Amino acid sequence: MRYSIYRKKFDQYFLKDKNIAKKIVENLSFKNYDTVVEIGPGYGILTQYLYLFYSDYQIFLIEIDKTLSDFLKKKFPFLEKKIIHGDFLKWNPEKMGLKNFAVIGNFPYGKSSQILFHILKYNQYIPECIGMFQKEVAQRIVSNSGEKTYGILSVLIQTFYHVKLLFTVTKNVFTPVPNVKSAVISLKKKKENVDCNQNLFLECVKTAFNQRRKKLRNSLQSLKNISNFYQIPFLDKRAEELSFKEFIQLTKEIEVRKLEND
Known part of the structure; x- marks a missing residue:
């Protein structure tokens, strides 16, 4: 051939x-x-x-x-x-x-x-x-x-x-x-494990980039019903401005607030 x-x-x-x-x-x-x-x-x-x-x-x-x-x-x-x-x-x-x-x-x-x-x-x-x-x-x-x-x-x-x-x-x-x-x-x-809920992490990343030009306080509106949503760090930034480490931190912040809701 x-x-x-x-x-x-x-x-x-x-x-x-x-x-x-x-x-x-x-x-x-x-x-x-x-x-x-x-x-x-x-x-x-x-x-x-x-x-x-x-x-x-x-x-x-x-x-x-x-x-x-x-x-x-x-x-x-x-x-x-x-x-x-x-x-x-x-x-x-x-x-x-x-x-x-x-x-x-x-x-x-x-x-x-x-x-x-x-x-x-x-x-x-x-x-x-x-x-x-x-x-x-x-x-x-x-x-x-x-x-x-x-x-x-x-x-x-x-x-x-x-x-x-x-x-x-x-x-x-x-x-x-x-x-x-x-x-x-x-x-x-990488040797280190991702120390956050990986499904939630994936949801955060995809949701944020679906409207990458908007600030996270707007692109993550689907999560706004959790406790103290507007106190989460990084909400004044856009998805493209966050490093992967900051996305992990963002996910952990959301995870904590979701637990407070339960």
């Missing part, structure tokens, strides 16, 4: 530069886990280096395209039983007994944000992630409060992971050539 197929419905651009593929794999630390899950392996350009460098590790491939998953089984017959034809967004690692694994991939650009939210859902099992993203998405992930690209994804990812933009890549390392620039980022799980 040649690099000529572009599956539009999967929005996948295939990496063809072996030096870039090798560089991506080399950025995995391979510390404190023995399993790697590759998302959207395509033609296996990352897979070959995963197996070449780390054949002692368990390697699972999740490929949504049946044609490509069949191709991968022929190319890597020794991994045949660990090649999963399916959608990562519907994949539950607990059903496979996987509770400590890294994630790597050249992620489909149209699904990259959803992939990150799915990683967040199982963040307690995922100590590390290395991924290729559309550069705009990568910048959003690593941006800080007050910056134009700062948003929900920035806050949530930075709450659970140390993030780093590793390097950018040119368009000509893909086939077909995309219309956007790309970048590779690293996520490494």
Whole structure:
């Protein structure tokens, strides 16, 4: 199979530069886990280096395209039983007994944000992630409060992971050539736990950014029935002005007042 197929419905651009593929794999630390899950392996350009460098590790491939998953089984017959034809967004690692694994991939650009939210859902099992993203998405992930690209994804990812933009890549390392620039980022799980109600935290972040131009006293109106709502810190700020640490503090303040209501 040649690099000529572009599956539009999967929005996948295939990496063809072996030096870039090798560089991506080399950025995995391979510390404190023995399993790697590759998302959207395509033609296996990352897979070959995963197996070449780390054949002692368990390697699972999740490929949504049946044609490509069949191709991968022929190319890597020794991994045949660990090649999963399916959608990562519907994949539950607990059903496979996987509770400590890294994630790597050249992620489909149209699904990259959803992939990150799915990683967040199982963040307690995922100590590390290395991924290729559309550069705009990568910048959003690593941006800080007050910056134009700062948003929900920035806050949530930075709450659970140390993030780093590793390097950018040119368009000509893909086939077909995309219309956007790309970048590779690293996520490494933070040791400290988030010491607030995580469901409430998620609700606060999403509600605040749904009206990001409004001050929090207005965007969080759905919570105003709790005790002493207007005494909560940060209400004179907008969502884009709060760091992830301040969102945690905001959540704890709301949590305390909710308990006072009960």
